[in-house]
Amino acid sequence: MRTSPSLLSLTIDSAVLNLSNIADLSPLPDHIVIDLFLRTLRAGKLTERVLKLFIDTGKDEVFSLIQALNIRVTLTPVLPTTIKDDEVDIVIGALRSDLTTFMNEWRPMFSRFHLIIVKDPDLKEELKIPEGFNLDVYGKPDIDQVVGSSTSILFSGYSCRYFGYLVSRKKYIISVDDDCLPARDPKGFLVDAVAQHIRNLTNPATPFFFNTLYDPYAEGADFVRGYPFSLRGGVKCALSCGLWLNLADHDAPTQALKARQRNSRYVDAVMTVPAGSLIPISGINIAFEREAVGPALVPALKLAGEGKCRWETMEDIWSGLCVKVVCDHLGLGVKTGLPYIWRTDRGDPIASLKKEWEGVKLMEEVIPFFQSVRLPREATTVEECIVEVANAVKERLGSMDPVFARASKAMLDWIKLWQSVGSSSSRSSAV
Amino acid sequence: MATVSPTPLLKDELDIVIPTIRNLDFLEMWRPFFQPYHLIIVQDGDPTKTIKVPEGFDYELYNRNDINRILGPKASCISFKDSACRCFGYMVSKKKYIYTIDDDCFVAKDPSGKDINALEQHIQNLLSPSTPFFFNTLYDPYRSGADFVRGYPFSLREGVPTAVSHGLWLNIPDYDAPTQLVKPLERNTRYVDAIMTIPKGTLFPMCGMNLAFNRELIGPAMYFGLMGDGQPIGRYDDMWAGWCTKVICDHLGWGVKTGLPYIWHSKASNPFVNLKKEYKGIYWQEELIPFFQSVALPKDCTTVQKCYIEISKQVKAKLGKVDDYFNKLADAMVTWIEAWDELNPSGNISAKIPNGASK
Numbered sequence: 105m106r107t108s109p110s111l112l113s114l115t116i117d118s119a120v121l122n123l124s125n126i127a128d129l130s131p132l133p134d135h136i137v138i139d140l141f142l143r144t145l146r147a148g149k150l151t152e153r154v155l156k157l158f159i160d161t162g163k164d165e166v167f168s169l170i171q172a173l174n175i176r177v178t179l180t181p182v183l184p185t186t187i188k189d190d191e192v193d194i195v196i197g198a199l200r201s202d203l204t205t206f207m208n209e210w211r212p213m214f215s216r217f218h219l220i221i222v223k224d225p226d227l228k229e230e231l232k233i234p235e236g237f238n239l240d241v242y243g244k245p246d247i248d249q250v251v252g253s254s255t256s257i258l259f260s261g262y263s264c265r266y267f268g269y270l271v272s273r274k275k276y277i278i279s280v281d282d283d284c285l286p287a288r289d290p291k292g293f294l295v296d297a298v299a300q301h302i303r304n305l306t307n308p309a310t311p312f313f314f315n316t317l318y319d320p321y322a323e324g325a326d327f328v329r330g331y332p333f334s335l336r337g338g339v340k341c342a343l344s345c346g347l348w349l350n351l352a353d354h355d356a357p358t359q360a361l362k363a364r365q366r367n368s369r370y371v372d373a374v375m376t377v378p379a380g381s382l383i384p385i386s387g388i389n390i391a392f393e394r395e396a397v398g399p400a401l402v403p404a405l406k407l408a409g410e411g412k413c414r415w416e417t418m419e420d421i422w423s424g425l426c427v428k429v430v431c432d433h434l435g436l437g438v439k440t441g442l443p444y445i446w447r448t449d450r451g452d453p454i455a456s457l458k459k460e461w462e463g464v465k466l467m468e469e470v471i472p473f474f475q476s477v478r479l480p481r482e483a484t485t486v487e488e489c490i491v492e493v494a495n496a497v498k499e500r501l502g503s504m505d506p507v508f509a510r511a512s513k514a515m516l517d518w519i520k521l522w523q524s525v526g527s528s529s530s531r532s533s534a535v
Numbered sequence: 536m537a538t539v540s541p542t543p544l545l546k547d548e549l550d551i552v553i554p555t556i557r558n559l560d561f562l563e564m565w566r567p568f569f570q571p572y573h574l575i576i577v578q579d580g581d582p583t584k585t586i587k588v589p590e591g592f593d594y595e596l597y598n599r600n601d602i603n604r605i606l607g608p609k610a611s612c613i614s615f616k617d618s619a620c621r622c623f624g625y626m627v628s629k630k631k632y633i634y635t636i637d638d639d640c641f642v643a644k645d646p647s648g649k650d651i652n653a654l655e656q657h658i659q660n661l662l663s664p665s666t667p668f669f670f671n672t673l674y675d676p677y678r679s680g681a682d683f684v685r686g687y688p689f690s691l692r693e694g695v696p697t698a699v700s701h702g703l704w705l706n707i708p709d710y711d712a713p714t715q716l717v718k719p720l721e722r723n724t725r726y727v728d729a730i731m732t733i734p735k736g737t738l739f740p741m742c743g744m745n746l747a748f749n750r751e752l753i754g755p756a757m758y759f760g761l762m763g764d765g766q767p768i769g770r771y772d773d774m775w776a777g778w779c780t781k782v783i784c785d786h787l788g789w790g791v792k793t794g795l796p797y798i799w800h801s802k803a804s805n806p807f808v809n810l811k812k813e814y815k816g817i818y819w820q821e822e823l824i825p826f827f828q829s830v831a832l833p834k835d836c837t838t839v840q841k842c843y844i845e846i847s848k849q850v851k852a853k854l855g856k857v858d859d860y861f862n863k864l865a866d867a868m869v870t871w872i873e874a875w876d877e878l879n880p881s882g883n884i885s886a887k888i889p890n891g892a893s894k
Contacts, residue, residue: 316709358683
């Protein structure tokens with residue numbers, strides 16, 4: 105005959121069923137805590153919260169049990185489960201030698217991923233990088249060895265990061281400038297820029313019709329009335345352009361004029377840049393699917409007076425225009441908006457004015473060119489598209505300024521490099 | 536809103552057009568912001584019903600009898616039993632700017648808890664230029680605290696005149712019937728603090744719930760079509776006007792902005808009723824979008840009216856075969872322009888086709 109359960113036993117069973125209402129187990133005697141723990145396990149009710157309840161009792165026997173049974177807390181990933189950590193490379197172009205603060209501030213977001221740090225070949229000092237990261241560092245000798253010293257000119261200054269794109273073997277790349285730190289959203293929470301970029305890249309883009317509620321795949325949003333159903337599947341998002349709080353990416357004249365202006369407006373939106381529309385893509389905070397558009401990010405436009413401040417470059421703007429034209433042609437999407445990063449104050453815009461005028465003047469020719477460039481139907485891969493653009497640059501802009509002729513050649517060299525050194529797994533045609 | 540100079544009220548240059556079939560109680564909440572302005576109430580439905588307008592507002596009210604009397608046979612182009620009838624208000628207005636709002640839209644609060652003066656924001660949007668030729672990643676460059684980003688060509692920084700300011704909605708979002716059925720509880724709680732120009736060549740779904748425009752520039756294009764009673768379709772009035780308007784603005788070099796201000800949309804319409812109204816539209820829009828995306832307006836269409844008539848011809852030619860409704864609609868578009876020109880004899884804004892950085 106089965107003995108009836110004791111009152112204590114019934115109480116413990118009841119406690120297992122009511123674990124969600126219990127906030128503190130420490131007043132309980134040890135043997136009851138253990139019994140409760142074992143019954144919780146048997147009932148399959150051990151969640152992270154419940155485990156913490158038991159750990160907080162501080163009882164040694166609980167700890168021994170946890171160790172003996174090899175119970176471990178798994179952190180719920182922020183990313184959608186379709187992304188594995190080993191699909192992402194974080195590429196940093198180091199223009200400054202001391203990366204300690206930078207890396208430590210980004211540690212919560214970066215530490216789970218592999219990093220590629222490329223040192224600006226012109227930087228003389230040794231890089232200072234804190235411990236605890238899974239990374240590869242490349243410097244001038246590596247660049248020279250891989251691409252040869254004649255082509256290594258492509259990778260000086262801010263363009264050093266493109267070498268990282270070239271040698272990466274991962275599906276997604278996220279790249280931020282080394283003078284940027286994680287930002288905080290209006291609620292005061294640190295923004296995980298990496299997770300947001302990945303979310304942007306792994307959700308479709310909608311370039312053929314503008315959604316007035318912005319990203320229709322965001323939580324709490326959707327397509328609005330009037331949005332054609334046939335377009336609601338979207339297309340692959342190949343590029344994600346983030347923004348900047350504090351020092352926004354203005355050109356030197358604007359920043360010099362509004363010396364004290366800092367960007368404090370947090371616009372809580374991601375949107376697809378419509379097909380056919382061009383945008384100035386800043387390299388300060390971008391991410392892309394390397395397998396889809398890697399070759400299109402070209403280190404090509406080098407201003408004669410290019411310097412070590414963003415105000416003194418246009419390479420990313422040029423690269424972004426190439427990517428957008430190629431994406432439009434191949435039916436891929438480009439998003440802009442979140443995530444924000446915090447860009448630290450640096451440099452003197454007035455000093456940069458002298459150098460940047462060149463870039464500002466060139467844009468007047470560059471934009472109409474990109475707006476009118478037409479890619480032939482036969483160009484079905486990213487590489488073919490870039491070659492077409494490079495040829496068009498030579499033909500239509502080459503005589504205007506030597507910087508364009510050089511850009512055209514750089515683009516062709518880059519494609520050759522990509523084909524020989526770049527990942528052989530790179531799938532580059534349209535979806 | 537930290538602007539260097541305060542936004543002008545424009546109280547003698549702007550009319551507020553409100554279509555209603557119920558009542559105008561919502562105006563009480565808007566009183567602090569709307570009272571200085573003249574209202575044009577377009578009463579839909581039963582003309583024998585009296586719509587009470589709250590005390591203290593300066594208004595003119597038109598019911599169906601008035602519309603028939605004023606337009607005579609041309610009244611056929613104005614919808615009945617659908618908020619599309621509001622476009623009659625645009626036609627009879629004598630002001631430069633129009634703001635139109637639905638009677639279930641209330642004052643929203645911004646994230647700091649402050650009441651949003653939607654009308655003031657719309658005016659700011661309309662009075663500052665648009666930038667349709669190149670996208671500014673920091674959105675509206677003319678707002679305080681913002682500017683053009685690096686790489687934005689200086690020659691495009693003057694912008695073009697803004698023809699339309701399209702506002703958004705918190706609480707009940709403007710979803711179509713199928714989405715409403717699937718997500719009946721979804722509320723828009725995301726306050727996106729941005730205004731942006733919709734790039735040239737890009738179409739968008741224009742919602743008439745919270746909309747302002749420069750009537751002198753684009754008024755004739757704001758025809759809200761044939762909807763409601765006796766028509767096979769409803770809830771596509773503002774969509775239709777938006778596509779025509781955008782195509783014409785792109786052609787004439789004017790800008791369309793979207794984003795702030797937000798209003799609080801309080802009433803969710805019945806999704807089953809909506810589904811019946813929208814049903815045909817959901818299929819037809821698959822034809823309409825490619826149609827509007829490929830409309831080419833000849834260079835000699837230099838006025839809005841000419842552009843509009845040209846579109847109506849193409850509607851007849853290309854969409855007439857989708858459904859006979861589009862033949863009727865094309866005719867109604869012509870009637871609308873005729874009626875517009877009759878009621879507005881002097882206004883013929885001509886625009887030089889810009890040879891700026893256009894595609």
